[in-house]
Amino acid sequence: MTEPKITFEQARHVADLARLALSDSELEVMQGQLDSILGYMAELEKLDIAGVEPTFYSVAMETPLRTDINAASLPHDEALRAAPEQCAGGFAVPKVME
Amino acid sequence: MTNTDFHTRSACELRESVACGQVSAVELVRLFLGRIEKHDGRLNAFLHLCPERALAEAAAVDRARAAGEPLGPLAGVPVAIKDNLCTRGIPTTCASKMLAGYTPPYDAHVVEKLRSAGAVLLGKLNLDEFAMGSSTENSAFGPTRNPWDLERTPGGSSGGPAAAVAACLSAVALGSDTGGSVRQPASFCGVTAIKPTYGRVSRYGLVAFASSLDQVGPLGRSVRDAARMLSVVAGHDPRDATSVATATEPYEDECGKAVRGMRVGVVQEGLGQGCDSDVTGALAKAVDTLRTLGCEPVEISLPHLRYAVSTYYIVAPAEASSNLARFDGVRYGLRVRGGDLIDTYGKTRAAGFGPEVKRRIMLGTYALSAGYYDAFYLKAQKVRTLIWQDYQAAFAKCDVLVSPTAPTPAFLLGEKLSDPLAMYLQDIFTLPISLAGIPAVSVPCGFSGQGLPIGMQVCAPAFMEGRLVRIAHAFEQACGLSSRTPPDFS
Numbered sequence: 001m002t003e004p005k006i007t008f009e010q011a012r013h014v015a016d017l018a019r020l021a022l023s024d025s026e027l028e029v030m031q032g033q034l035d036s037i038l039g040y041m042a043e044l045e046k047l048d049i050a051g052v053e054p055t056f057y058s059v060a061m062e063t064p065l066r067t068d069i070n071a072a073s074l075p076h077d078e079a080l081r082a083a084p085e086q087c088a089g090g091f092a093v094p095k096v097m098e
Numbered sequence: 099m100t101n102t103d104f105h106t107r108s109a110c111e112l113r114e115s116v117a118c119g120q121v122s123a124v125e126l127v128r129l130f131l132g133r134i135e136k137h138d139g140r141l142n143a144f145l146h147l148c149p150e151r152a153l154a155e156a157a158a159v160d161r162a163r164a165a166g167e168p169l170g171p172l173a174g175v176p177v178a179i180k181d182n183l184c185t186r187g188i189p190t191t192c193a194s195k196m197l198a199g200y201t202p203p204y205d206a207h208v209v210e211k212l213r214s215a216g217a218v219l220l221g222k223l224n225l226d227e228f229a230m231g232s233s234t235e236n237s238a239f240g241p242t243r244n245p246w247d248l249e250r251t252p253g254g255s256s257g258g259p260a261a262a263v264a265a266c267l268s269a270v271a272l273g274s275d276t277g278g279s280v281r282q283p284a285s286f287c288g289v290t291a292i293k294p295t296y297g298r299v300s301r302y303g304l305v306a307f308a309s310s311l312d313q314v315g316p317l318g319r320s321v322r323d324a325a326r327m328l329s330v331v332a333g334h335d336p337r338d339a340t341s342v343a344t345a346t347e348p349y350e351d352e353c354g355k356a357v358r359g360m361r362v363g364v365v366q367e368g369l370g371q372g373c374d375s376d377v378t379g380a381l382a383k384a385v386d387t388l389r390t391l392g393c394e395p396v397e398i399s400l401p402h403l404r405y406a407v408s409t410y411y412i413v414a415p416a417e418a419s420s421n422l423a424r425f426d427g428v429r430y431g432l433r434v435r436g437g438d439l440i441d442t443y444g445k446t447r448a449a450g451f452g453p454e455v456k457r458r459i460m461l462g463t464y465a466l467s468a469g470y471y472d473a474f475y476l477k478a479q480k481v482r483t484l485i486w487q488d489y490q491a492a493f494a495k496c497d498v499l500v501s502p503t504a505p506t507p508a509f510l511l512g513e514k515l516s517d518p519l520a521m522y523l524q525d526i527f528t529l530p531i532s533l534a535g536i537p538a539v540s541v542p543c544g545f546s547g548q549g550l551p552i553g554m555q556v557c558a559p560a561f562m563e564g565r566l567v568r569i570a571h572a573f574e575q576a577c578g579l580s581s582r583t584p585p586d587f588s
Binding site for chain 1: 200203204295296310340342402404405407408409411412419426427430431435436437440442444445448456457459460461463467474476477478480481483484486519533534
């Protein structure tokens with residue numbers, strides 16, 4: 001039997017990096033699907049890409065800059081309106097650390 | 099008295115009918131809202147309707163008309179918008195539990211443009227969750243059905259827009275296209291859609307999926323309608339750093355211009371392997387039609403087209419994994435409280451995202467992670483260069499390229515759900531165009547033996563949307579397929 005392209009442990013590691021609290025059964029299904037997809041992508045290994053530059057943006061562009069002047073932005077209360085929990089004018093979250 | 103066939107008229111015709119007083123904008127809104135009430139239960143194209151607001155907007159158009167004020171190019175035209183475009187004060191869910199009930203505090207750039215043109219917003223349309231999918235089956239609020247056969251998908255991810263326009267529940271619509279998401283649904287539903295050149299239309303207010311690929315695109319029942327919508331929404335926006343300053347053109351003016359002498363590259367990889375025989379047959383007939391219009395077909399090969407699926411499904415999920423990191427239960431959307439902050443992130447995201455979104459986040463995170471970045475993400479971006487070079491070489495020999503939009507007509511609901519890879523392979527003809535950033539249009543070019551629409555995709559060099567409109571319009575006029583309405587929705 002060939003080596004899986006991604007093991008259960010590797011899948012769990014990726015899920016942790018992505019902050020996805022997947023159940024073991026969800027992760028098992030996901031691992032199988034990812035394995036199949038990554039297997040298909042192995043075809044890229046055959047390509048000779050020596051000397052080829054990567055394309056990050058298909059249309060040539062430079063980062064546009066603007067003059068550093070104050071302009072109106074989203075009002076504070078608008079920015080907080082959709083917050084699940086608020087506290088002291090900010091977004092309230094469960095504690096980060098002890 | 100409102101004529102009963104107003105719902106089948108083009109957006110451009112409706113605008114003229116309102117401007118000359120043949121029908122009021124309010125009557126038009128009532129007509130379309132009535133059709134939505136009657137038909138959308140079967141289709142599930144709409145996620146949210148804004149009837150009071152639409153009537154108020156329409157009334158404002160009628161007052162302006164009565165006062166002799168100048169009217170915008172879409173004055174009184176009922177439009178609907180894919181639910182991944184932010185609309186101030188109107189729910190925007192991206193068809194996800196993560197954003198159920200979320201109401202943005204601002205309008206997307208394209209929404210502002212539609213409003214200034216006088217368009218009237220009927221509501222928000224269904225999509226695959228966060229625009230990830232090719233069938234609209236990944237929506238958290240149920241799939242949309244194809245008006246040509248309710249057992250089939252309308253395609254995706256802009257299935258709501260395509261179905262609504264095809265069934266005359268909206269005159270025109272805006273969708274978004276990252277790997278084919280306006281073109282493939284247009285093909286499945288027998289309507290016309292344009293994916294602009296990357297950077298042509300501002301992405302400000304479009305909920306980001308893949309930042310180097312996403313574009314907003316119009317869907318309509320005629321090339322002229324799509325062209326007018328494109329003119330309204332295209333153009334530079336300083337709020338989108340990838341929005342280009344290249345001048346727009348009056349794309350609609352290309353309608354009616356001759357195409358004699360245009361060299362049409364027929365993509366050889368688009369003929370056969372994996373394509374339905376009805377689809378290859380329809381494309382061959384379409385090429386004949388173009389020949390009778392005076393175009394010169396040229397055989398073209400895109401040798402790296404076969405790597406497009408692998409390339410795209412590394413690049414797009416990688417970018418998506420970064421863009422969807424913002425959905426963490428902190429500032430908006432769903433929050434599932436965990437023991438601490440990290441636990442809250444994990445539980446919120448596990449509960450808020452559907453399986454396809456999770457799959458793509460996982461793929462993308464893997465491709466970007468230490469030890470895999472070079473082998474996956476960097477390599478894919480290099481193959482992307484090879485694909486771009488194939489198009490440059492092709493455009494040295496021809497003016498446009500044609501292929502089927504999709505390898506098959508609309509498939510059955512549920513048919514491809516158990517095999518994600520089979521679903522991804524649906525996009526083989528649309529993906530390479532997205533990777534290259536060039537513009538493309540899908541126009542109806544035939545029907546399958548089962549009466550299902552088939553679309554032809556035409557692409558052109560960057561910023562040549564005018565050329566696309568010209569040839570697509572000429573083709574449409576020669577074929578007469580675009581104005582057909584699905585029998586159950588006439």
